[in-house]
Amino acid sequence: MKTITNINNKETMHIGNYQRVLRIISGGPISRVGLSRLTGLTQPAIGNLTGQMLADGIIEEAGKLQEDTGAGRRPVLLSLTPSWGYIGCISIDRDEICAGICDLGGSIVLSPCYFPYPDDVEQTLDLLCDTLKDMIRTHLPANSRIIGVGVIAPGPLNSSTGMMINPPSFDRWNGLNLLDEMRKRLPWPVFTEHNSTAIARAELRLVSSEKYRNFAIYFINAGIGLGLVLNGEIYTGIDGIGCEIGHTSIDVNGRLCSCGNRGCLDLYASTAAVVHDARRVDGSLDSWRKIVDRAIDSCDRFCDELLKLQASYLAGSMINLDNLLTLDAIIIAGQATYRGEYLCDKIRRRISRSLAGSGRVPDIRLSSISGHTSLSGAGAVVLSQFFYNELFLSCGLTI
Ligand SMILES: [Zn+2]
Structure with a gap:
């Protein structure tokens, strides 16, 4: 296999340019002239690179630019061929495990497959991997290219080694090397990452990089994770362990x-914590969605107070984070996005009051990820390896 260390300088530059131009095309249709302008490469160089990409089938022509550039001809647009390759996506979380497939454009192409949680970790891993292999065999065209498999889980997780390091309320998985276990079971390249960091990767592909160069994602489920993008780049922490907000x-006290x-935030503001507090008073409030529905549809005062309290805990944490990092936006993902504007609005009001004096308030908004959030995150882990790292070199491109 080629690696960046065993190829010469000229090849390195060519590969770097191929990957860079492909990254730009993956952001949306663009003309050759536009590519030349954005990269500073000459039009003949862009012509060579895009010719190679068209021959590889990884890009395709996507019609012509709508407006006339004045040069007499409307330039042809180039776009990524999403079906050029597929990615296996696996998410392991405290309250749900699931598998799915996304394409090279990051779109989930098959409905996620959820499972009841087996008691045994080995059984869980077997079930996930067997299901993924079955989905690929059954639903994708024969000889489809599988670029890799992204596996995400709650932290602390050393993304480099794949080792799960004593994740709270997830005892059975402590000390398991997720990467080794998955590689034993799957024939494709496997990459692991802390789930909130992975979801920040998926969000980064969607948000405007000019508008949001610094943002945080609060991934709010039975636990609360944090993904960070600082100066337009994912922050992974030492060994990719990520952040445990x-x-x-x-x-x-x-x-x-x-x-x-x-006094951990999880114990007060996770969806599980709110359900726990609700059930102590009203046993019928056994799910997050029920609490939100009752607060909105029935104007239930108790449920509304629970959400208001949750919002104030979250806002307190977000104000601390913003005071540390000065963020453009704080984005909410996970279960808490269910009818999420209701909670979001309460957080917004609390934060505006506290930060108004500083003259700058981060946008508080819901995630832009429209498909299954966790699977999109798992897919984004592999897409990042493909578009930025050496995985790109082993996928059959003529470079
Ligand atoms: Zn704790």
Whole structure:
């Protein structure tokens, strides 16, 4: 296999240019002139590169530019061929495991397949991998190219080694090397990542890079994860372990957490925490969605107060984070996006009051990911390896 270290300088430059131009095309249809303008490469150089990409089938012609450029001819647009390759997506979380497939454009092409959680970790891994192989065999055209498989899980997870490091409330998975286990079971390149970081990768592909160069994603489910994009780049922390905002304290004398800390955000503002608090008063409130529905549809005061309290805890955490990092936006993903504007609005109001004096308030908004958030995140892990790293060299392109 080619690697960047065993090829010469000229080849390295050519590969770098191929990958860079492909990345730009993957962002949406663009003409050769537009590519030349954006990259600074000459039009003949762009002609050579895009000719090679067309021969490889990884891009295709996508009609002509609508407006006339004045040169007499309307330039032909080039776009990515999404079906050139597919990615296996696996998400392991505390309350759900699922598998799916996305294409080179990052779109989920098959409805995600959910499973009941087996008791045994080995059984869970077998089930996920067997299902993924079956989905690929059954639903994709014969001889489809599988670029790789992205596997995401709650942290702490060392994304480099794949080792799960004592994830709170997820004891069975402690000490498991997710990467080794998946590689034993799957014939394709496998990459692992902390789920919130992966979801930040998926979001980064969708949001305007000029508008949001610095943003945080709060992935709010039974636990609360944090993905960070700083100066337009994903922040992964040491060894890709990522960030654990759910285990930062909002009350030093508060509830004792399984991580050993007191007053962790997870214990107050995760969907599981709100359901837990609701059920202590009303046993019928056994799901997050029920609480939101009742607050909105029935104007239930108790449910509304629960959400208001959750919003104030989240806002407190977000204000701390914004004071540390100065962010363009804080984006909410996960279960909390269900009818999410309701919660979002409460957070917005609380944050505006607190930060108004600073003259700058980050946008508080819901995630732009329209498909299954976790699977999109798992897909984005592999797309990032393909468009930015060496995975690109082993996928059969003529470079
Ligand atoms: Zn904790």
